[in-house]
Amino acid sequence: MVDADEIARLCYERFAALPRRGKPEAGREWTLLAAVLQLTRGPDCxxxxxxxxxxxxxxxxxxxxxMSPEGDVLNDSHAEVxxxxxxxxxxxxxxxxVASGGDSSVFCPSDERGKWRLKPGVxxxxFTSxxxxxxxxxxxxTDSRSEPRPPVDPGPQGSEETDAGGDLKRKREEASNGPSTKLLRLGETRTLERGQSPAAETPVEPEPEPELCPRVPDVHRTGARCVPGGPDDPLRxxxxxxxxxxxxxxxGRGEPTLSLSCSDKLARWAVLGFQGALxxxxxxxxxxxxxxxxxxxxYSGDVMHRALSSRCSHVSDLPAGFSVSPPLLLRSDLEFPLSQAQTELRHRAGQGRVSPCGAAISWCNVPEQPLDVTANGYKHGVTKKNLGTVKARSLLCKVELFRCFLSLVSATDPSALPDSLRGADLQTYWDYKRAAHSYQRALQQLxxxxxxxxxxxxxxxxxxR
Structure with missing residues (x-):
């Protein structure tokens, strides 16, 4: 079973347990939180x-x-990325x-030489806040006038978390009442409508004030701009x-970026996979x-489905191993304590203006250096004299992940190398990406x-290289 509130609570607690470095200043800074969880179904299912x-x-x-031609700058530091x-x-x-002869909780051998697949049940x-x-x-x-309420404390030292959406103009808006699926068994594809809250939890609505003019329907704004060469926002x-x-x-900070929105990237991952070319x-x-x-x-379930799924639902002629795989969409009732709305709610006079936190935090389940804190594309706190050196690099930048991949290739027995890595003169990051032929064909179709x-x-x- 997947319970959306349980997932949110796990993520908030994991963040709260991280060291203080890179976290927002309470009551003044906000940030966004995202996470990837591995689900392993037991033998009893x-x-x-x-x-x-x-x-x-x-x-x-x-x-x-x-952006750097050396691949040593982290271009996109949104939480989802x-x-x-x-x-x-x-x-x-x-x-x-597994290439070194060990065991993995994720992968088992496939029937293709040099290839691996997910273990059954994995x-x-x-998650995105x-x-x-x-x-x-x-x-x-929504038409609601109520202010956001403090979230349930997920654990000790409630961490500093943020809205995940990138719309800096968003003010204190109560979560919309769009479709939500709170508790579903893995594999179910139906959508449940949100039920009514228990009467004990329903806030007493004040008597509506007479309106001088009818309310005009509106939408929340996004700071992401339309890509060049296509239609622009009507701005009506x-x-x-x-x-x-x-x-x-x-x-970006005063200039355009080349980073696609997180909505677009999630839609892309639903066709190409989130593993990338390498x-x-x-x-x-x-x-x-x-x-x-x-x-x-x-939140709107219809909008999420449009953004993440329906835009790519018609893509066909994908190579073997790729498919249009829209995710099940769930929503939690637990708000991230360091969201923009919650930060504004806790803001006090004299703290300065509320602003997004400039640092980005990465934690992953690896034995060495699981924590990586960055700012402006480099390691947090790096000095100017170290720019351009290994000391300044985020562990998530292209060149560092490429080096991890090359370590995997070196550790693989030559007789067990995948066919796509055999016989070709592969030297640069570009060479290895282009040699992933099935991935490139799927990308072309998308x-x-x-x-x-x-x-x-x-x-x-x-x-x-």
Whole structure:
């Protein structure tokens, strides 16, 4: 069984247990939280072990002029991206164990030479404390006037967590009453409507004040901008401000970024898998999130389905091992204590203005250096003289994950190498990505059929080794 509140509580408690470094200042800074959980179904199929394998916070991206051809800068530090990259790091470590003759809680051999597949009963769940930025955050506003209430304390030292959505203009809005699925058995695809809250928990509504003019329906804004070359937002008043279903890039600090919105990236992962091109060399099938759980926030099940699933539902002619795999969508009633709304609620005079936290935190379930704290794409607290050196690198930047992958290739017996890694002259990061032929064919189909305006990566930024 998957209980959305249980998942949220586990993530909040894991964050609260992390060291103080990189966390927001209580009452003044907010952040976003995301996590990947490994679900392992027991032999009786009724018990499910839930383990957080990766957790991330963050709200920032670097501008395109600050991107590095050496792959040593973390371009996108939104919580969802941090959590996914931390999970890739975890999976690389698991594959390194089996390639070295050890055991893994994730993988078992497949029937293809050099390939691995998930063990029976293993799946992955994605948690985000707020709707992903971009299309999933364009949520209809509710008519409720009530202020957000403090969340249930998830444990000691309630951690500093944030809205996950990237809309900095969001004010204190009560979570919408859209469709929600709180408790479902793994594998169910039906959607449950949210029931009425118990009477004891229902706040007493004040008598409505007479309105001088009728209320105009409106939607929450997203800071993500439409990709160049495509349609722009209409910017009409109310619900017509944004265009629905459009690809968007995240805003940077005063300049455009090349980072697609988290809504777009989650939609992409539902077709290509979240493992990426490099890990595809070693996997018989792409890895998909079976469930996406969202914390308490402005939410619409229809909008989430549009953003994460329906935009790609028609994609076909995918190579073997890839499929359109929309996740089950659940929503929790537990709000992240360090969300923007909760931070504003706890803000006190003299603390300065409420603002997003500049640091990003990554924790993943690996034996060495599980914690990684960054700011502006580099390790948190790094000095200028160390910029451009190994000391300044995040463990999640492209070149560091590439080095982990190369360690896996070196540890693999030559006779057990996947066919895609045999015989070719592979040297650069770009070479290894392009050699994942099935992944590249799946990417081509996705871009042709669903996202033709998806910006292509500049090859000059991928030629490091």
């Amino acid at each position: 009724d018990s499910v072990k839930k383990e957080i394998v990766s957790l991330g916070t963050g709200t920032k991206c670097i501008g395109q002029t600050h 941090i959590a996914r990259r931390g999970c890739v790091r975890y999976l690389l470590q698991q594959l390194l164990r 799946s992955f769940l994605f 707020h709707t992903p930025c971009g299309d999933a955050s364009i949520v209809p506003m 008043p109310g619900a017509g401000y944004h265009g629905a279903g459009l690809l968007r890039v995240k805003p 890990l595809s060399h070693y996997l018989q099938e792409a890895l998909y999130f079976s469930v996406v759980v969202t914390g308490k926030c402005p 871009l042709l059929q669903a996202f033709p305006l998806w910006p292509r990566s500049d090859r000059r930024l991928l030629m490091f």
